[in-house]
Amino acid sequence: xxxxxxxxxxxxxxxxxxxxxxxxxxxxxxxxxxxxxxxxxxxxxxxxxxxxxxxx
Numbered sequence: 407x408x409x410x411x412x413x414x415x416x417x418x419x420x421x422x423x424x425x426x427x428x429x430x431x432x433x434x435x436x437x438x439x440x441x442x443x444x445x446x447x448x449x450x451x452x453x454x455x456x457x458x459x460x461x462x
Contacts, residue, residue, distance in 0.1 A: 409446065409450075410423060410426055412449045413445055413446065413449070416449075418442060421442070429442050429443060430443070
């Protein structure tokens with residue numbers, strides 16, 4: 407699963423790759439961008455936890 411798929415599964419079904427890129431780069435800001443960035447951090451933390459569990 408890639409990041410965009412994971413974000414879409416959390417309710418942003420129509421999020422386009424270019425919009426995601428603009429959120430990440432800070433080109434587009436605002437409440438939705440902030441929410442997506444928060445979701446990104448949650449997803450990445452989850453993936454890191456999963457990865458560290460497999461390594462041990």
